[in-house]
Amino acid sequence: MSAFDAIVIGAGQAGPSLAFRLAATGRRVAMVERDAVGGTCVNTGCTPTKTLVASARVAQQARRAAEYGVVLPGGVGIDWPRVKARMDAVVARSRDGLTRSLESTENITLIRGHARFTGPQEVVVNRERLEAPWIFLDVGGRAAAPPIPGLDSVPWLTNTALLRLDALPRHLAIIGGSYIGLEFAQIFRRFGCAVTVVELAPRLIPREDEEVSATIREMLEAEGVVFHLNAKGLAVAPDGAGIALRLEGEAEIQASHLLLATGRKPNTDDLGLDAAGIARDALGFITVDEALQTSLAGVWALGECNGRGAFTHTAYNDYEIVADNLLNAATRKLTDRLPCYALFTDPPLGRVGMSEAEARAAGHEILIGRRPMARVNRAVEKGETTGFIKIVVDATTRQILGAAILGVEGDEAIHGLLDLMYAKAPAWVMQRAVHIHPTVSELIPTVMGDLEPG
Ligand SMILES: Cc1cc2nc3c(=O)[nH]c(=O)nc-3n(C[C@H](O)[C@H](O)[C@H](O)COP(=O)(O)OP(=O)(O)OC[C@H]3O[C@@H](n4cnc5c(N)ncnc54)[C@H](O)[C@@H]3O)c2cc1C
Ligand SMILES: NC(=O)c1ccc[n+]([C@@H]2O[C@H](COP(=O)([O-])OP(=O)(O)OC[C@H]3O[C@@H](n4cnc5c(N)ncnc54)[C@H](O)[C@@H]3O)[C@@H](O)[C@H]2O)c1
Numbered sequence: 001m002s003a004f005d006a007i008v009i010g011a012g013q014a015g016p017s018l019a020f021r022l023a024a025t026g027r028r029v030a031m032v033e034r035d036a037v038g039g040t041c042v043n044t045g046c047t048p049t050k051t052l053v054a055s056a057r058v059a060q061q062a063r064r065a066a067e068y069g070v071v072l073p074g075g076v077g078i079d080w081p082r083v084k085a086r087m088d089a090v091v092a093r094s095r096d097g098l099t100r101s102l103e104s105t106e107n108i109t110l111i112r113g114h115a116r117f118t119g120p121q122e123v124v125v126n127r128e129r130l131e132a133p134w135i136f137l138d139v140g141g142r143a144a145a146p147p148i149p150g151l152d153s154v155p156w157l158t159n160t161a162l163l164r165l166d167a168l169p170r171h172l173a174i175i176g177g178s179y180i181g182l183e184f185a186q187i188f189r190r191f192g193c194a195v196t197v198v199e200l201a202p203r204l205i206p207r208e209d210e211e212v213s214a215t216i217r218e219m220l221e222a223e224g225v226v227f228h229l230n231a232k233g234l235a236v237a238p239d240g241a242g243i244a245l246r247l248e249g250e251a252e253i254q255a256s257h258l259l260l261a262t263g264r265k266p267n268t269d270d271l272g273l274d275a276a277g278i279a280r281d282a283l284g285f286i287t288v289d290e291a292l293q294t295s296l297a298g299v300w301a302l303g304e305c306n307g308r309g310a311f312t313h314t315a316y317n318d319y320e321i322v323a324d325n326l327l328n329a330a331t332r333k334l335t336d337r338l339p340c341y342a343l344f345t346d347p348p349l350g351r352v353g354m355s356e357a358e359a360r361a362a363g364h365e366i367l368i369g370r371r372p373m374a375r376v377n378r379a380v381e382k383g384e385t386t387g388f389i390k391i392v393v394d395a396t397t398r399q400i401l402g403a404a405i406l407g408v409e410g411d412e413a414i415h416g417l418l419d420l421m422y423a424k425a426p427a428w429v430m431q432r433a434v435h436i437h438p439t440v441s442e443l444i445p446t447v448m449g450d451l452e453p454g
Contacts, residue, residue, distance in 0.1 A: 001129045004030045009115040009123065009271075010138035012039025013315035014302035014322075016098055018136055021323045023107035030130050032123070034114040037099040038091075039140050040304075041312040044160040047094055049183055050344060051087040056190035057346045060223075067383060078191045080168045087163070117272035120296055124272075133298055136322065137286060138315070139271060141264040141304040148175070149235040154243045156236075156258040159184070165257070169193050173245055173255035175234070177204040177227065179343055181261035182216065185225045186345050195225045196253050198245060202230045205343065209355045211388070212404055216345065219386050228253070266305040281307065290333035292322050308334055311341050340418050342411035347373075347387055350414030353402030353421055356392050356454060365395040367427075368454040369447035373407035377438040384408040389440075389447050391417065391427075392454070398426040405440070413440040427451065 005027035008015045019031045036043045055078075062076045102110045113126040123130045143158035145151065157165075159180055172188045174181045177199030189195040197204075203213040204227070217227060233248035236258065245253040266284045273280055279287040279295035285307025292300045292308075300322050303315035317337050324330035343349040359366050369391040373379040376389070387407030393400055403417045404410075420430050431448040435441050 001131055002030070004028045004109075004130060004132040006030070006134040006136065007032065007115075007123055007130050007132040008136045008138065010039065010140055010267075010303070010305075011037040011098070011102065011110075012138050012140045012303055013041050013312045014319035015039075015136065015138035016102060017316065017319045018138070018302070018323055019102065019108050020105060021319075021327065022134075023105055025327060027107060029108050030111055030132065031102055031108050032111045032113065032115040032125050032130075034112070036095055037102060037110075038095040039138075041315075042094045042098070043091060044163060046312055047091050048087045048163050049159075049187070051090045052083065052187045053183065053344050053346060055083045055086065056187045059190050060346065064383070078168065080191070081166075083191070084163075114270070116270065117276035117278070120276050121298060134326075135299045137271070137294070137299065137301040137305060138303045138319075139267040139305045140315075141266045141310075143260060144263045144265040145260050146175075146262050150237045154236050154238055154258060156243075156260055158260060162257075162259050169255075169257035171196070171242070171255045172257050172259060173198065173243065173253055174259045174261055175199075175245075176261035176263070177201070177229070178207075178261065178263075179205065181259070182220065183344055184259060184261065186220055186223065189220070189223050189225050196228065196245075196255065197225060198228045198231045198234060198247065198253075200231055200234075204229070207355070208349070208351075209357055209390070209404065211390070212349060212355075212406055215387060215406055216343075216349070219347075220345070264304065264310065266307065268305055283307065288334075290335060291325055291331075292318055292334065313340070338418060338421055340414070342414070344411065347384055347406065347408045348411040349387075350405040350410040350412070351403070352414055352418040353400065354392060355402060355404070356390070359392045359394075359401045360454075364401060366401065366454040367393040367395045367398075367451035369393070369449075369451045371443055371447050371450075373440075376407070376440055376443050378440050378442070379408050381438060382408055389413075389443060391444070391447055391451075393427045393448075393451055395453065398428060399424065400427055407440065409440040413444070416441050416444055 006022050007030045008019045009032045011033035019029045022029050065072045115123050115125045118124050171194040174197045177197045185195045185197050235246045237244045242256045243258045268284045286301035288301050288306045294301050302318035321332040324332050340352040371389045373387045374385040379385045389405050391403045400421045405414045427448045431445050
């Protein structure tokens with residue numbers, strides 16, 4: 001039996017930061033990781049996909065070079081091994097740096113292996129029993145596979161396996177037209193692959209407002225991605241060396257590769273939670289209160305496994321809440337943060353707070369400010385005019401309820417609105433601010449001045 005002051009299970013986006021912070025207070029910390037340090041974000045999620053988004057954008061810009069008066073001799077080719085080597089180098093730098101820091105920090109013991117509870121305050125890793133009064137779970141999640149007829153009979157890929165391919169797919173079929181599916185669809189289309197997306201819902205990213213879904217569909221269709229929405233009766237079958245996708249009333253789709261991008265499930269099924277008496281919900285997410293405490297005193301759940309956020313920034317914020325509450329006697333809580341994220345297509349979608357539909361459903365009387373990117377100077381100058389700015393404001397309090405910026409720099413420009421919302425400042429505060437010309441953010445005060453009943 002090894003006794004520690006704290007055990008952290010999972011070196012994803014919350015675990016390592018928490019381990020460093022606890023170790024700095026002199027506490028002895030066991031940091032347990034069964035796979036690559038850095039978890040999903042660093043190894044198979046944000047970092048590799050955003051390096052691919054960057055390569056894909058360069059390819060697309062090169063294809064458009066003549067529009068800008070730039071002459072490129074010859075066509076645009078993709079050297080996948082070099083694209084992949086660049087991605088792998090960026091990932092390795094991040095993973096290895098974090099691994100070295102964990103290994104070299106005083107008071108942290110990095111233990112490689114799968115951790116499982118055997119009792120309330122006891123965990124077993126590689127047959128070794130570990131014990132601590134504080135245990136933190138940051139076990140993340142993995143790709144979920146829905147029950148599609150024929151799936152057992154064909155080779156299919158998750159985000160992890162797709163990133164390891166040695167050659168580009170001839171025709172990539174993607175099941176799921178949401179965040180993961182759409183980022184990959186555009187990336188591989190820009191790498192020259194045929195790409196077909198099959199989505200159950202009548203529109204893409206069904207959680208967003210309809211105009212967001214429609215604009216993203218148009219923009220990806222213009223690049224050659226083929227969509228089958230409202231898909232009925234999907235079944236898959238082997239087809240020579242590839243995969244056939246069958247949909248009710250439609251011609252068979254013959255793909256060389258199949259990616260499942262149909263959501264994620266938490267890594268909580270093999271954690272021994274029952275032995276410890278730690279509650280999970282029906283989907284397997286660990287139940288937590290506002291301070292991320294589980295049903296068992298002395299055990300906290302952070303990141304994707306608690307079902308309260310599925311992003312790197314939400315996992316990191318979970319760490320900040322737990323650390324501040326435990327070490328600084330703070331009273332931070334989950335509901336202090338605003339929902340925010342980006343979809344990293346090119347151009348991206350930056351989002352904060354409620355969508356228009358959510359604001360209406362919550363009973364708000366709303367004002368809406370809109371401006372197409374075609375009327376944003378910076379976008380026109382850059383030759384990237386797809387998308388719009390949309391801001392939703394409460395008609396009575398003038399508080400900003402939410403915003404979407406779909407367009408060039410949308411992932412950055414959204415932060416002006418995010419910060420204003422966090423400060424609980426009414427819309428007119430920004431209306432009077434002077435922003436820098438020519439930027440996308442420059443138009444946000446103008447949009448605030450043009451609010452109309454929604
Ligand atoms: C393709 C893709 C792209 C994404 N892009 C973005 C993006 O651009 N922006 C964004 O904010 N988010 C993005 N995400 C989501 C983001 O990666 C995750 O939300 C984030 O990594 C969650 O962090 P986490 O700490 O909760 O879990 P993880 O990062 O998954 O870490 C959990 C760790 O726990 C380990 N573990 C699990 N069980 C055990 C056990 N029993 N014992 C020991 N170790 C264990 C795992 O091996 C893993 O290392 C993306 C996800 C995917 C799949
Ligand atoms: N930019 C980012 O921050 C980013 C990028 C990628 C992923 N992520 C994270 O990863 C999470 C998972 O992303 P995701 O896109 O896999 O899941 P998701 O839950 O957002 O979407 C899954 C999609 O698959 C569809 N679907 C489900 N079953 C289907 C079936 N049988 N046939 C056809 N379609 C089906 C759903 O209707 C839905 O549109 C996201 O919630 C997000 O938090 C974030």
